[in-house]
Amino acid sequence: MALQMGVLFLAFLGLSAALICPNGSMCGDEDTCCKNTQGGYSCCPLPHAECCSDHLHCCYQGTVCDLVHQKCINKTVSLPMVKRLPSKQRSSASQLVSGVKAVMCPDHESECPDDTTCCQLYDSSWGCCPLPKAVCCEDKRHCCPGGSKCDLVHLKCVSPSLESFPMLEKLPAKRSKDRPVSVAGSVICPDGESSCPDGYTCCVQASGQYGCCPYKEATCCNDHLHCCPSNTTCDLTHGVCKSGGIEVPLTRRIPAASRDVECPDKKTVCPDGTTCCQMTNGSFGCCPMPDAVCCSDHIHCCPSGTKCDLKHSTCVSFQDDAPLPIKKLPTMTNQGPVQSKVHAVPCNASVACADGNTCCKSPTGKWACCPLPQAVCCKDHLHCCPSGTVCNLAASTCDHPSGVALMPLLSNTPVFPLLTENDKCDESTSCPGNATCCKTVSGAWACCPLPKAVCCDDHVHCCPHGTVCNLEAETCDDSSGVFLPLPLLTKVPALTSRVQQEKIMCDRQTSCPKDTTCCFMERTHKWGCCPLPEAVCCKDGIHCCPSGHTCDPHRSSCSSGPRRIPWSTKLGALAEPSALTDVKCDNTSSCATGTTCCKLPSGEWGCCPLLKAVCCPDHEHCCPQGYTCNMQTKTCEKKGYNLQLTTALLSKEQSALREAVEETNVQCDSTGVFLCPANSTCCKISATEWSCCPFAKGECCADMKHCCPVGYSCDLKARSCTPQTQLTWDSLLGVRHKDLVRRGL
Numbered sequence: 001m002a003l004q005m006g007v008l009f010l011a012f013l014g015l016s017a018a019l020i021c022p023n024g025s026m027c028g029d030e031d032t033c034c035k036n037t038q039g040g041y042s043c044c045p046l047p048h049a050e051c052c053s054d055h056l057h058c059c060y061q062g063t064v065c066d067l068v069h070q071k072c073i074n075k076t077v078s079l080p081m082v083k084r085l086p087s088k089q090r091s092s093a094s095q096l097v098s099g100v101k102a103v104m105c106p107d108h109e110s111e112c113p114d115d116t117t118c119c120q121l122y123d124s125s126w127g128c129c130p131l132p133k134a135v136c137c138e139d140k141r142h143c144c145p146g147g148s149k150c151d152l153v154h155l156k157c158v159s160p161s162l163e164s165f166p167m168l169e170k171l172p173a174k175r176s177k178d179r180p181v182s183v184a185g186s187v188i189c190p191d192g193e194s195s196c197p198d199g200y201t202c203c204v205q206a207s208g209q210y211g212c213c214p215y216k217e218a219t220c221c222n223d224h225l226h227c228c229p230s231n232t233t234c235d236l237t238h239g240v241c242k243s244g245g246i247e248v249p250l251t252r253r254i255p256a257a258s259r260d261v262e263c264p265d266k267k268t269v270c271p272d273g274t275t276c277c278q279m280t281n282g283s284f285g286c287c288p289m290p291d292a293v294c295c296s297d298h299i300h301c302c303p304s305g306t307k308c309d310l311k312h313s314t315c316v317s318f319q320d321d322a323p324l325p326i327k328k329l330p331t332m333t334n335q336g337p338v339q340s341k342v343h344a345v346p347c348n349a350s351v352a353c354a355d356g357n358t359c360c361k362s363p364t365g366k367w368a369c370c371p372l373p374q375a376v377c378c379k380d381h382l383h384c385c386p387s388g389t390v391c392n393l394a395a396s397t398c399d400h401p402s403g404v405a406l407m408p409l410l411s412n413t414p415v416f417p418l419l420t421e422n423d424k425c426d427e428s429t430s431c432p433g434n435a436t437c438c439k440t441v442s443g444a445w446a447c448c449p450l451p452k453a454v455c456c457d458d459h460v461h462c463c464p465h466g467t468v469c470n471l472e473a474e475t476c477d478d479s480s481g482v483f484l485p486l487p488l489l490t491k492v493p494a495l496t497s498r499v500q501q502e503k504i505m506c507d508r509q510t511s512c513p514k515d516t517t518c519c520f521m522e523r524t525h526k527w528g529c530c531p532l533p534e535a536v537c538c539k540d541g542i543h544c545c546p547s548g549h550t551c552d553p554h555r556s557s558c559s560s561g562p563r564r565i566p567w568s569t570k571l572g573a574l575a576e577p578s579a580l581t582d583v584k585c586d587n588t589s590s591c592a593t594g595t596t597c598c599k600l601p602s603g604e605w606g607c608c609p610l611l612k613a614v615c616c617p618d619h620e621h622c623c624p625q626g627y628t629c630n631m632q633t634k635t636c637e638k639k640g641y642n643l644q645l646t647t648a649l650l651s652k653e654q655s656a657l658r659e660a661v662e663e664t665n666v667q668c669d670s671t672g673v674f675l676c677p678a679n680s681t682c683c684k685i686s687a688t689e690w691s692c693c694p695f696a697k698g699e700c701c702a703d704m705k706h707c708c709p710v711g712y713s714c715d716l717k718a719r720s721c722t723p724q725t726q727l728t729w730d731s732l733l734g735v736r737h738k739d740l741v742r743r744g745l
Helices: 002-014 338-342 729-733
Strands: 018-020 026-028 032-035 041-044 057-059 064-066 071-073 078-080 102-104 110-113 117-120 126-129 142-144 149-151 156-158 164-166 186-188 195-197 201-204 210-213 226-228 233-235 240-243 246-249 260-262 268-271 275-278 284-287 300-302 307-309 314-316 344-346 351-354 358-361 367-370 383-385 390-392 397-399 405-408 429-431 436-439 445-448 461-463 467-470 475-478 503-505 510-513 517-521 526-530 543-545 550-552 557-560 563-566 596-599 605-608 621-623 628-630 635-638 641-644 681-684 690-693 706-708 712-715 720-723
Touching: 026 041, 057 064, 102 117, 110 117, 110 126, 142 149, 195 210, 226 233, 260 275, 268 275, 268 284, 300 307, 344 358, 351 358, 351 367, 383 390, 429 436, 429 445, 461 467, 503 517, 510 517, 510 526, 543 550, 621 628, 706 712
Parallel strands: none
Antiparallel strands: 018 026, 032 041, 064 071, 071 078, 102 110, 117 126, 149 156, 156 164, 186 195, 201 210, 233 240, 240 246, 260 268, 275 284, 307 314, 344 351, 358 367, 390 397, 397 405, 436 445, 467 475, 503 510, 517 526, 550 557, 557 563, 596 605, 628 635, 635 641, 681 690, 712 720
């Protein structure tokens, strides 16, 4: 990764004589960048040219493209079109031009190649945007050409002409010649060529080259082989490090890093002279010794030629000396910043520290990172110390429990945002899979069933990533204009961390199923169940309306502004603990109140969802009281009215299952991605997407936008629902003319 970044960095030195296209490719200085059919850029060999809409040709400045006649025309001339040429990739290292000027960054230490722009990175260091006079985006990771704006939601650069193109990623800046660059997370040794891991100390070895002591600000021993912790002295005679009355074994240095060691997972690397060891979380850490022995606890390691004695926390050699075990270091991966996301220590649901760090509270009450594993957070909320030591704030040291100072206090570092696979809306709400959290009109959370979706301003709809909400046309428009508009998607309720109850208690003796509402019925002075969640109970004691609607008794409907939908009839509530009002089919089976027991073809009992219904002889259908089953026409007949047969619901219900069966969501397709609430109907809004009609067994209209109740058909010209020629028994009870209902209301 470092080599690739280096080649890219050097390649920018040759950009001053070329035109840089928005995607980073190059054209000649007298060319024009034009978008091609693949979404990239090609070169028109004309300055300030007109790019034709076929993405293949271009025309001279001051002319327009005539694709029909393949000409470039204006009022006076007609010229042949010019075919574009492929753009070039940035120069390789073998084509570099020397002596190019550098751009000094505001820190007066970092510099970028000429015709690039200094932009600050997330860690407050400086990076180079490969464009002159570029716009540095607020995420401190991307940049855009001058005169354009960063669209971080869609990761695009938007120009005043509304043309958009992908953002560019910054590259690390280099230091000026008298200030050499230090590798991220490493210590540069005095020779300027060797480096040690962060938290190590460079010590000269007997060969004259540098080695690394695994302590910060360590003491380098005179034998050029060993080292001791800070504020201790080397006792080479006894092979120990002394500090007052405390003695610890000498630590042997390791060679300074010249290349990395790749770990078995193929994505983690350790410095040269260290050993990859698997840690408790399955990732790899770096033991600061070559050919080391990885202990079975996946926490410690020992030098080569020794074995781990976990019981006594020592490394035992054949000579029976027992140096202290050395804890593994935080893993360094060849993915740079990605490593902190993959191996992160979460502080809470939104921020985290890098692997091998410890979360500590800052003075403001927010989180900060101590660059040590299982560290001690000091009471000043600014510093920290290694595990097993004590913070001495007065002396600014980390002390041994005996009181001996071992090392200076370490300062906490900032946390970074925690990225998770699941889209968590807040502490108690989340969206399933790759769905996106969007706010509703009430300020609650809802889920758009698309990854990285765009939440529309009406707080009701959403659009796919990379599109724009067109609320007036009710479409999701492609910002580039290449793709056709898509219909708006309706959000679905978010998931809460609390387990939903299987039933809703009206009082101690009565309950209603989940996703219904308890309503008191005046006529019977009993509780009834409205088959809608959080419903409005009408004053007549019989009907109810959806949340946000009002009961209109004159029209027998529910009103919400200009829209009207038929109101719902309450069902009887379930008695607790015994269902005294159930309809007994026999000694072992029963049906809910308001239904009728009917035999199924199997000989078992089923429940017809009608009171005192007529069971048809085919043992599959039933009709309302006072009607007869016409098996030839498959209708229910009475006084000249023909009604469609009503299928007997459910299969069998044992008396032990007297309480209503929990209503579950309706799955719209086989993928399980699109779900609608119980007592609603799935309706397609495109070839691959679904929306929810708020009626059970509703009629989906052909415009893929509206729906009607069961027994009504869609009249798109009149924008209303009209009764079908053969009505169901429910339809006879409603009004004759109803407004079309938009799905998702």
